[in-house]
Amino acid sequence: MCKKIWKITKTINNLRAKLNTVKDKTTALLKQGLTPKELSQSIIVSGLISTIPILGVSTFMITTVSLKRKLNLPVMIALSYLMWPLQILLIIPFIRIGEFIFSVPRNHHTVDEIIIFFQNSFFQALSHLSFELLCGLGGWLLTAVPVAVMAYWVSLLFLKEKIIS
Numbered sequence: 001m002c003k004k005i006w007k008i009t010k011t012i013n014n015l016r017a018k019l020n021t022v023k024d025k026t027t028a029l030l031k032q033g034l035t036p037k038e039l040s041q042s043i044i045v046s047g048l049i050s051t052i053p054i055l056g057v058s059t060f061m062i063t064t065v066s067l068k069r070k071l072n073l074p075v076m077i078a079l080s081y082l083m084w085p086l087q088i089l090l091i092i093p094f095i096r097i098g099e100f101i102f103s104v105p106r107n108h109h110t111v112d113e114i115i116i117f118f119q120n121s122f123f124q125a126l127s128h129l130s131f132e133l134l135c136g137l138g139g140w141l142l143t144a145v146p147v148a149v150m151a152y153w154v155s156l157l158f159l160k161e162k163i164i165s
Helices: 002-031 034-052 056-070 075-080 084-101 109-119 122-163
Strands: none
Touching: 002 056, 002 122, 034 056, 034 084, 056 075, 056 109, 075 084, 084 122
């Protein structure tokens, strides 16, 4: 009986040690690059890229920028996943802004047409919707990028005040 209790206790202690190791590694990963400036850059860049109106490219772009600029990748990816609904909601407004800015007549595709395009062929869908995606990208560049730059400068001013006080 005593041996069974000792064995169970040993197993629990081993499990606890492994969980602590995982916790320490995860904490270290999340704390990587968390100076106020780097955290601000990570959040702003992730927020900017996460709203790009082309589905499927944000994770690749965030990873590339994070590795190149040595920003906090886990924070950026987590924020990107949280912003996915916003990305979906902003696709049409970005397309409309792009159409307005470039003086292009609206192209009215129904949801059924878009679904049929994608069911038939991914590349057919891209060929039919490529102009709309370019308008959306233009609308995103002309609205989201300036907003992100202003948000970054405001966050830097806020962080400087926090550091001074």
